[in-house]
Amino acid sequence: MSGNQHPKTEAGRNSPSMSAEDLARAFYDMVLIRRFEERAGQLYGMGLIGGFCHLYIGQEAVVVGLQMELKQGDKIITSYRDHGQMLAAGMDPRGVMAELTGREGGYSRGKGGSMHMFSSEKHFYGGHGIVGAQVSLGIGLAFANKYRGTDEVSLAYFGEGASSQGQVYESFNLAALHKLPCVFVLENNHYGMGTSVERSSASKELWRNGEPWGIPGRKVDGMDVEAVREAAREAITHCRQGKGPFLLEMATYRYRGHSMSDPAKYRPRSEVDEMRKNHDPIDRVRKELLGMGVDEAELKAMEDKVRAVVTDAADFAQTSPEPDPSELWTDVLVEG
DSSP states (O other): OOTTOOOOOSOOOSSOOSOHHHHHHHHHHHHHHHHHHHHHHHHHHTTOSOSOOOOOTTOHHHHHHHHTTOOTTOEEEOOSOOHHHHHHTTOOHHHHHHHHTTOTTSTTTTSSGGGOOOBTTTTBOOOOSSTTHHHHHHHHHHHHHHHTTOOOOEEEEEETTGGGSHHHHHHHHHHHHTTOOEEEEEEEOSBSSSOBHHHHOSOSOGGGTTGGGTOOEEEEETTOHHHHHHHHHHHHHHHHTTOOOEEEEEEOOOSSOSSTTOOOTTSOHHHHHHHHHHHOHHHHHHHHHHHTTOOHHHHHHHHHHHHHHHHHHHHHHHHSOOOOGGGGGSSSOOOO
């Protein structure tokens, strides 16, 4: 994109489609993700987080809207921009932040870092560092659901940069062939590692990439949590009914660089400012809640609660002990 253009998405809504209660829940969850990520960025700058760190700031509506349509037992798998998915799935902010700082109290006991956290309790099967690889694993999770005879679904998140990877198309083929209950969630934030999607993909309508295999698709305003939830309901219902996979292209935007080491000089500052000012997912929900009569003080109370949760998580992450050296030898081999 160039100048002040912003992602072209499906038509907007004329009125809120969610109740005030659901909007308030979405507001809290999105604010939690954003404040958590901002604090993670601070800890990274202080040298307390090592390795790579990819922040989810700006994309919060995608995971929150999708999560609102999931039920117990549904599976989630994603790429390396994964903290938002973890928090939306209900993983403890303490455990997530402690993993970021490589501490014993982390979800992978300090060995996974930002990109490799898992929670079998929350059915979250990881961030993954190999671009596009998690999509193939995601259809494996969907196959397990079908094999067991459940109506559970698998959500496989990937970015527009990964959408041109060969294993993604192989996964489309297998998922369609076996009618696997997998929702492919393509988070199109319009830039890969410094390259715009316009320069990297000959396909200009990514939601149609599954058409050769008969996979239905839909483009969604990923900056609008209500639009995301509506599309999620359609896609997940399709999968639960045994009709096979569904592809959702979420037109979204990341405010920060690709990773913490990326100054993002490949896009104009005015473009980022335009998205923050006129398309921010949290501001949209705030305005709708105020328009529905929710008091500003209630929203501030939620933000204060989030601030306390994030502060507690950061304190825990910095005081939790480092893992014992013997942890190097655990989780290496599973004996049958």
